[in-house]
Amino acid sequence: xxxxxxxxxxxxxxxxxxxxxxxxxxxxxxxxxxxxxxxxxxxxxxxxxxxxxxxxxxxxxxxxxxxxxxxxxxxxxxxxxxxxxxxxxxxxxxxxxxxxxxxxxxxxxxxxxxxxxxxxxxxxxxxxxxxxxxxxxxxxxxxxxxxxx
Numbered sequence: 001x002x003x004x005x006x007x008x009x010x011x012x013x014x015x016x017x018x019x020x021x022x023x024x025x026x027x028x029x030x031x032x033x034x035x036x037x038x039x040x041x042x043x044x045x046x047x048x049x050x051x052x053x054x055x056x057x058x059x060x061x062x063x064x065x066x067x068x069x070x071x072x073x074x075x076x077x078x079x080x081x082x083x084x085x086x087x088x089x090x091x092x093x094x095x096x097x098x099x100x101x102x103x104x105x106x107x108x109x110x111x112x113x114x115x116x117x118x119x120x121x122x123x124x125x126x127x128x129x130x131x132x133x134x135x136x137x138x139x140x141x142x143x144x145x146x147x148x149x
Contacts, residue, residue: 020139021079025072028132032068032124036061039120047120048113056113059121068128071104079136090140094133101129 036059039045047059075097082089108121 017139021076021136024132024135024139025069025076027135028072028128029065029068031127031131032064033061035120035124035127036064039116039123043116045116045120046114047117049108049111049117049121050113051111059117064124068124072128072132075100075132075136079140083141090137093140094137097129097133097136101125101133 036047040047040061048056049059050056075093078096079089079093082093086092104125105122108118108125112118112121
């Protein structure tokens with residue numbers, strides 16, 4: 001009897017893309033967190049949001065990091081899915097990402113209690129998107145992964 005070992009091999013290109021996309025996610029998260037630090041710690045803005053008739057809630061750094069991280073990972077996942085399904089993944093993903101950015105801006109503009117809160121929260125969305133969209137787009141392939149060699 002002989003034993004066989006199966007090794008999974010990740011190509012250097014695949015590892016490079018994954019590393020680049022992970023850095024994109026980290027960069028977008030850090031961009032949103034940096035805006036929070038400037039707005040809250042340096043400028044003294046109290047980020048209060050209110051949903052409906054509920055009590056105002058403070059937007060803390062943990063929520064900013066968590067929301068940015070989850071949204072960025074979802075963007076990466078959508079791009080990866082599209083790359084496996086279509087040769088127009090980059091274009092479709094970019095359109096979806098820009099639409100999601102504009103839709104996401106409605107939340108701070110409607111839920112923010114003060115103008116300073118609305119501005120800071122909107123700037124967090126724009127800062128994260130300004131890092132994430134160009135960086136994920138730049139390392140996306142124009143052809144499906146299944147046809148790459």
